Amino acid sequence: MSKPGGTAGSRDIMATTPAFPSEPSPADGPDTTAPAFGDAGGMAPAAPAFSPLYQQIKTLILRSLQAGEWKPGDMIPSEFDLAARFRVSQGTVRKAIDELATDNLLVRRQGKGTFVATHAEQHIQYRFLRLLPDAGNLAQQGPAERRIIECRRLRASAEVARQLALRTGDPILQVKRVLAFAGSPAILEDLWLPGGPFKGLTVETLSDDKGPMYALFETQFGVRMVRAVEKIKAVAADADAARLLDVPEGHPLLSVERLAYTYNDVPMELRRGLYRTESRHYRNELS
Amino acid sequence: MSKPGGTAGSRDIMATTPAFPSEPSPADGPDTTAPAFGDAGGMAPAAPAFSPLYQQIKTLILRSLQAGEWKPGDMIPSEFDLAARFRVSQGTVRKAIDELATDNLLVRRQGKGTFVATHAEQHIQYRFLRLLPDAGNLAQQGPAERRIIECRRLRASAEVARQLALRTGDPILQVKRVLAFAGSPAILEDLWLPGGPFKGLTVETLSDDKGPMYALFETQFGVRMVRAVEKIKAVAADADAARLLDVPEGHPLLSVERLAYTYNDVPMELRRGLYRTESRHYRNELS
DNA sequence: CAGTGGTCTAGACCACACT
């Protein structure tokens, strides 16, 4: 062995890695060892933040996902190939992929490969919908009926702009719809989407679609929702909600306000759902 | 090297590992390769379920935790020591500990050691309380005031028995309390606890205690809550809740029904909380 | 069969905390 054992040190993959593999790049010998992250100016002369190799690899993979090099459902290169591409050992790539897999960005399938996670095609559809029937033995049902109430183009209010990281007055889309199970309305949702990425979204597009809305977003607009944060409250139904959900005014409803993010924590959807919970509940696991 | 490279095969640690390390045990040479898990009788001649070594190690560590060999807050033996004890490599122990750490059963602290997780003493107190103020910049507050309404000994109803894996009529404890923030009542909780493990729990014990109730359970009763499942609904305040939470009858409240488990998925607490959510919300992250 | 992820090992070195 010409190069025995561990070679920890601090290397900076970011600075010297080609976008695609090729022959050994020339200026690569002495390994100049620049810090992975520069000191973001300001006070705190602090430590330059040591970044392990596998974290850098993770960032690079993330970058490729974001750039669309591999699309939802695609198989990414094997660990061995990626190791060659990034000039690290397979184990290091493995650790990076492990973390991306636990974040649900990638899905490993033994014997087949590693795939970009998707909201479509997976057996676990409606991954972000946590409303379950009280009784039904975990019978995970997709919403039987949906009705699009409206899909309007308008300008962002200060509040919506803030949450979607836009400017007040920027163009946005608003969608309002009702989901029903077995003929009984259960969910009333309002969505606010940034106008840019979702240009061309219409009532027809939404109405024609079966399957999860996030799957539609992936295939039609290239927008992949990666994580979300929900704020849950109990509220009384106002006149509008009461009518659309077929409950008396003042009836208690679960208000679920969701902010959903794509890669790199970019907010891409604000959603407010009102759930009827007489015979269903929002399920959550703590640990 | 006398024993080069990988030694995967299938080994069964469970069958041959002493509780504590000693000199090399005699009957260890040829590695008899018994299946880790026998075919649990029945149909399905199926595969005996291959179990990786690190999973077996994980089970063994779990067993020690459950048996109280290491108590909440304790440091467990180093990876190196555990590797010697279980006669595997450090890397295998590491993988087992990794999983236990992501399950929040253990906490790794670089340079110090690996510790048994606890609900006490951690900076992240009230780990299972997801109610946050709408405005306050994440100002995580412990409930300022608590008032124990009652603590009764009684017999389990069919429903409570089912959920706590007891038999109808088994002795249980019921606790009712109110939590308030800044003088304003916010949470009304009913708890049902199995009588056996919590023998001796009184209003006084509860009233005298500051800090998280789960910390009290650990120190006084040796019961450690490991995970929980919550079912959330919107309900209208009944007369009792209205009085105790100082809201009008019919006011919308968040109903949070929690079943909490110790090690090995043994249910140990059923809890039903009613939350006021006019200026607070239940926060949840999806991914 | 080859290719992929999954497990296991052994050893070197780094970062961190305490003494």
Next chain:
DNA sequence: GTGTGGTCTAGACCACTGC
């Protein structure tokens, strides 16, 4: 300095999938 967890490598072999 010593001991702990954390990173990285290299290589062998196992389990699963599909050709």
